[in-house]
Amino acid sequence: MTNQAREDMTRAEFQQLVQKQLYNLLEQNNVEGVKLLLKPVEPVDVAEAIDGLPETMRAIAFRLLSKDEALEVYEYLEPNTQQALLETFKRQEVVDIFGRMSPDDRVRLMDELPAKLVRILIEQLSAEERQITSLLLGYPPETAGRMMTPRYVAIREATTAAETIQQVRNFASISETIYYLYVIDVSRHLKGVLSLRELVLAQPDQVIGDIMKPEMISVSTDTDQEEVARVIQRYDLTALPVVDREQRLVGIITVDDVLDVLEEETTEDIYTLGGLQTGKESYFQTNLFTIARQRVVWLLILLVANTFTGTIMHTQEDVLKSVVALSFFIPLLIGAGGNIGAQSSTVVIRGLSTEEISLRSGLRVISRELAAGSMLGGMLAVITIIWAYILQGDLGVAIVVGVSLIAISMLASFAGSALPFLFNFLKRDPALMSAPFITTLVDVLGVFIYFMVARVVLSDRLLPL
Numbered sequence: 001m002t003n004q005a006r007e008d009m010t011r012a013e014f015q016q017l018v019q020k021q022l023y024n025l026l027e028q029n030n031v032e033g034v035k036l037l038l039k040p041v042e043p044v045d046v047a048e049a050i051d052g053l054p055e056t057m058r059a060i061a062f063r064l065l066s067k068d069e070a071l072e073v074y075e076y077l078e079p080n081t082q083q084a085l086l087e088t089f090k091r092q093e094v095v096d097i098f099g100r101m102s103p104d105d106r107v108r109l110m111d112e113l114p115a116k117l118v119r120i121l122i123e124q125l126s127a128e129e130r131q132i133t134s135l136l137l138g139y140p141p142e143t144a145g146r147m148m149t150p151r152y153v154a155i156r157e158a159t160t161a162a163e164t165i166q167q168v169r170n171f172a173s174i175s176e177t178i179y180y181l182y183v184i185d186v187s188r189h190l191k192g193v194l195s196l197r198e199l200v201l202a203q204p205d206q207v208i209g210d211i212m213k214p215e216m217i218s219v220s221t222d223t224d225q226e227e228v229a230r231v232i233q234r235y236d237l238t239a240l241p242v243v244d245r246e247q248r249l250v251g252i253i254t255v256d257d258v259l260d261v262l263e264e265e266t267t268e269d270i271y272t273l274g275g276l277q278t279g280k281e282s283y284f285q286t287n288l289f290t291i292a293r294q295r296v297v298w299l300l301i302l303l304v305a306n307t308f309t310g311t312i313m314h315t316q317e318d319v320l321k322s323v324v325a326l327s328f329f330i331p332l333l334i335g336a337g338g339n340i341g342a343q344s345s346t347v348v349i350r351g352l353s354t355e356e357i358s359l360r361s362g363l364r365v366i367s368r369e370l371a372a373g374s375m376l377g378g379m380l381a382v383i384t385i386i387w388a389y390i391l392q393g394d395l396g397v398a399i400v401v402g403v404s405l406i407a408i409s410m411l412a413s414f415a416g417s418a419l420p421f422l423f424n425f426l427k428r429d430p431a432l433m434s435a436p437f438i439t440t441l442v443d444v445l446g447v448f449i450y451f452m453v454a455r456v457v458l459s460d461r462l463l464p465l
Contacts, residue, residue: 011045019049026057034064043069047076059088071097075105082109086117099125102176104149104257107136135250144228145221147261148242148251149176154184157191157209161202168199176254180239183212188248190218190241218243221250226265229258230355305440309334309447316451322462325392326454329401330447332384337408337446338439340376344369344416345438349430352420362421366414373413377406396458404453408446415441 018041025033038046038061050061050073062085065073074082074097086098098106098121110118110133122130132150139145153175155164164181172178181199183192192212202211218241219228232240232255242251313320313330320327348365351357357365385402389395416438420430455462 015045015048018045019052022049022061023053023057026053026060031064034061038065038069043072044076046073051078051081055084059085067096071100075101079109083113086113099129102149103129103132103136103151104147106133107146110137111141139221142225143221144219144223144225144242144253145251147225147228147257148221148253149257150251151176152182152239152241152249152252153178154182154188154249155194155208157183157185157207157212159208160204161199161206161208161211162204164194164199164208168196176252177239180252182241182249182252183208184249190216190243190247190249192216193241216241219253220245225261228253229261229265232258305444308444312444312447312451316454319451319454319458319462323394323397323454323458325394325397326400326450328392329388329397330450333401333404333408333450334443334446336380336405337412337442340373340409341412341416341438341442344373344413345420346416348417348420352424352430359421359425362418366417366421369413369417370410373409373411374406376413377409380409381405396461400450400454400457403457404446404450407449407453408442411445411449412438412442415445 018037021037022034025037038049041049046065046069050058053061058081062070062073074085077085098109101109110121113121122133125133135150136146136148151174153168153171155167159167168178168181179196181194181196182190183194185191192209192214193216194208194212198211217231217235217237219231221242221244223242228240231237232253238255240253241249242253244250348357348369351365381402384405385398388398388401392398419438424430
């Protein structure tokens with residue numbers, strides 16, 4: 001494939017083409033063709049192509065990669081593919097791959113593997129790698145300590161620029177990044193940071209303590225991974241130092257690890273907003289029984305909640321018998337209310353997630369959404385009253401529908417904006433106030449409001465009980 005042809009394709013189209021060609025070559029047992037196909041392809045694209053192959057072909061394709069290529073590709077594979085490959089390899093192949101992985105990627109994989117396999121793999125590591133791995137595993141999941149790497153370049157304050165350049169050369173091959181150099185004292189306390197650019201521009205005999213930046217951003221080992229991502233994003237960093245309680249440097253977190261965290265957390269929030277709970281495993285890699293079991297919990301809760309709507313309608317049977325036309329507009333009202341509530345909850349949950357808004361701004365945001373709900377309700381009410389009158393020729397019913405729509409829109413906006421703030425105040429995930437939950441709540445209360453308005457406006461037309 002020419003470079004021009006590749007440039008004319010989207011990334012998705014290119015990946016699909018690679019996967020299709022890889023599948024065809026493997027079916028033909030064309031080993032040399034596979035090697036030739038994958039050689040110019042980026043590791044992340046090779047990984048995606050292998051992930052899309054049938055299980056019987058994945059191991060074959062992976063074994064055709066060179067050792068260096070295999071390690072790079074392996075770190076991009078889906079966790080379930082990584083685990084399946086480990087189970088099919090010979091022990092020495094597993095040890096080679098596992099031992100050469102970066103510590104943070106290795107720990108991330110171990111979180112997905114069975115405990116028995118993890119124990120076997122740890123025993124096969126060198127003493128140094130075993131110590132590093134055990135250190136990271138000692139920190140709680142989803143914290144800076146768990147996702148950091150201890151492979152970085154640390155230098156002393158009294159070191160000269162010339163000596164530091166030589167030190168960078170010595171450790172560059174095993175360090176996660178050399179764009180930032182971290183300055184420590186004899187007790188490994190973090191004292192400052194120095195960029196590679198500043199080092200190169202320094203005079204050979206200049207002392208690092210004189211050219212470093214003493215003001216720096218760092219996080220502690222117990223900082224939540226979402227907060228780590230926000231810090232790196234806020235200060236536009238490529239790497240972030242991690243310190244322990246005594247302010248000793250213990251590791252760094254690079255921006256590529258943060259991108260993985262952002263993708264994971266965003267996916268989790270989106271699933272939660274939709275009333276889905278899939279854990280850490282990819283939704284599309286999860287078996288159907290597990291998916292059904294996870295989704296049915298929310299659906300049962302919403303089903304029970306929706307029974308209150310039927311109960312309210314049953315208690316208002318006399319209103320429906322008196323003015324049958326009212327029943328025609330119930331779907332319209334609860335649908336509009338649910339949509340408005342879902343919109344409000346979505347923007348508030350997203351704002352809380354990105355820290356664009358906080359609990360302090362809660363009253364202002366809720367008031368703003370309530371005003372927006374009133375405006376939306378008013379605009380929709382005018383159109384609905386006209387439409388309802390055209391359909392039924394009954395001005396009383398049209399007014400009931402319009403007034404109810406205004407009230408339901410205000411209720412939906414208030415509930416959609418206030419409930420995420422309430423959950424945030426209670427130290428719970430605001431995303432739990434998902435669209436299905438808000439919609440169900442507004443449905444129940446909206447139907448009640450509708451019948452109360454009908455009783456007031458159409459009181460002279462109601463049949464005696």
